[in-house]
Amino acid sequence: MLPYLRHHRGTLVAVGVLSLFAAGASLVQPVLVRDVLDRVTDHRAVAGPVVLLVALLLVGAALRAVRDYLLQRTGEGVVLTTRRRLARHLLMLPIAEYDRRRTGDLLSRVGADTTLLRVVVTSGMFEIVTGVVMVAGALIAMAVLDPALLAVALVALLVGMAVAISASRRTRGLSEQAQARLGEMTSAVERAISAARTIRASRAEEREATAVARGAEEAYAAGMRLARLEAIVGPVSDTAIQGAFLLVLGVGGVRVASGAISVGSLVAFILFLFFLAMPLGQALHAYRxxxxxxxALQRIEEILEVPVETAGDSTRTQQESVPRSVAVAFDRVSFRYPGESPVLHDVSFEVPRGNRIALVGPSGAGKSTVLALIERFYEVSGGRILVDGIDVREMPRSALRARLGYVEQEAPVLAGTLRDNLLLTAPAATDTELLAALAEVNLSGLVERSPKGLDVQVGEGGVLLSGGERQRLAIARTLLTNAPILLLDEPTSNLDARNEAALRDAIASAATRRTLIVVAHRLSTVVDSDRIVVIDEGRVVAAGPHAELLDESPLYRELATHQLLVS
Structure with a gap:
């Protein structure tokens, strides 16, 4: 926890000082009570000690109030700092981490797990520290008042506390299990909500509800294991404290009757025992x-220990580059996803600057992977990729991606307004520029059909837009970057014939100013490309213009025939 508390050192020192003074004010009170009782027995004035006792009560309460406020503020600060750090770290994880982890579990770590850190600060460490001070002071005072009674009290307390502490050691493991099950349940809920329409249309509500319920039951079972452990610890510690009080009362009464100690000393001893037992109970609770x-911190640290995507600077010697007239070049590139079979095998092709290149082939051939490798979402397994003549591994990722505009196949739209989505790639763009980008992809109607204009809501994931509108919005967002190289993954997959034609014109217009690499299933959208690269089973099997491929590539001719481009 120490790194999480580093920025709160001053406040924690103040809390420590306040805790010491509050503990001191409490420890003086039994002495004043004994003095009051002895004065009453001896028929002496008690006004002075009573006033001092009341003052100490009020001062102690005020000190504890200030201390608790500072602790709460520190706890909230730790949670805020951790969430900021964790959120930033999550957004910078390698793409492969998102592929293998469930979104709901990551959300649970940012939400539920970080919340538990507040408990560590407010009810954990300082209760233990304050408890140590109170216990030490009470033990010294009790030893001075009556060592025999102290021995009797300690026997009962230590036996009970030993059992409780032994059981409490399992708390961390059980807590981690409970948080993990909670993360799995959150993942199930996130999965169901994100696909609500598909689930409803598939009449799968009951099956998904059962899956969520199963996750809730597992979280419940993990929580119950933790609850059973805590249910044992609490009564054991309470029994030890009650037993100690009963023994002290019994033995103390005998010693008062024999004249070994006074009534005032017995009352003071019992108060000190209270100050001993109460912090022990609080410390045990704080320990749990x-x-x-x-x-929870273990789960947070697990994510924070995952290396983030680096800037990409390298000390490798610069390899010979392709001519600067080539915007993108693949040189015998091979790639496999972690734990999977190879996806690309010795892929080589060049994209001249200002040209429009199409990647076509059957589903699963590796076309989208080619674009992901250009963006350097993954590292190649072999070979090299050059952008503007430079190996992408020799280029900082931010500099590389500044040269690339990328529209992925799912064309995600963020919740918020039309303006929010467009400004994602160009935060300084003017309304005129935003409207021009929308017009370029035939989306001006979105602004015109609502009085809110650019501030019209698009809904969660763009649900208030059609599939084609979502795709064109993603393309408009990318056009605003003015990147010299544009990567489009299935840009027309959700468009009707009319909008496909409009977008094809927009892409053709963009191609006059940019280098385009387009992944396409619909060959009609790419037949006029400068060059078409045919990929099958991770290999380049043919490349050339449309007419040439019809004559020389059986696979391309088969694809064209199925799409009625040739008879």
Whole structure:
């Protein structure tokens, strides 16, 4: 926890000082009570000690109030700092991490797990520290008042506390299990909500509800294991404290009757025992809270220890480059996803600057992977990719991606307004530029059909737009970057014939100013490309213009025939 508390050192020092003074004010009170009782017995004035006792009560309460506020503020600060750090880290993880992890579990770590860190600060460490001070002071005072009674009290307390502490050691592991099950349940809920329309249309509500319920039951079972452990610890510690009080009362009464100690000393001893037992109980509770929080911290640290996507600077010697007239070049590139079979095998092709190149082939051939490798979402397994004559591994990722405009196949639209989505890639763009980008992809109607204009809501994931509108909005967003190289993955897959023709014209217009690499299933959208690269089973099997490929590539001719481009 120490790195999380580093920025709160000053406040924590103040809390420590306040805790010490509050503990001191409490420890003086039994002495004043004994003095009051002895004065009453001896028929002496008690006004002075009573006033001082009341003052100490009020001062102690005020000190504890300020301390608790500072602790709460520190706890909230730790949660805020951790969420900021974790969110930034999550957004910079390698793309492969998103492929293998569930979104709901990551959300649970940012939400539920970070919340538990507050408990560590507010109910964990300082209760233990304050408890140590109170226990030490009470033990010293009790030893001075009556060592025999102290021995009797300690026997009962230590036996009970040993059992409780032994059981509490399992709390962290059980807490981590409970948080993991909660993350799995959150993932199930996130999965169901994100695909609500598909689930409803498939009449799969009950099956998905059962899956979520199963996750909730597993989280419940993990929580119950933790609850059973805590249910044992609490009564054991309470029994030890009650037993100690009963023994002290019994033995103390005998010693008062024999004249070994006074009534005032017995009352003071019992108050000190209270100040001893209460912090012990609080410290034990704080220990359990601390273990719970550290279990959550373990899950947070697991994510923070995952290396983020680096800037991409390299110390490797620059390899010979292709001519600067070539915008993108693949040189015998091979690639496989972690734990999977190879996806690309010795892929080589060049994209001259200002040209429009299409990648075509059967589904699963590796076309979208080619674009992901250009963006350097993944590292190649072999060979090299050059952009503007430079190996992408020798180029900082930010500099590389500044040269690329990328529209992925799913064309995601962010929740918010039309303006929010467009400004994602060009935060300084003017309304005129935003409207021009929309017009370029035939989306001016979105602005015109609502009085809110650019501030019209698009809904969660763009649900208020049609599939074609979402795709064209993603393309408009990319056009605003003015990147010299544009990567389009299935740009017309969700468009009707009319909008496909309009977008094809927009792409043709963009191609006069940019280098385009387009992945397409519909060959009608790419027949006029400068060059078409045919990929099958991760290999380049043919390349050339449309007419040439019809004569020389059986696979391309088959694809064209199925799409009625040739008879």
């Amino acid at each position: 809270q601390l273990q719970t929080g550290l279990g």
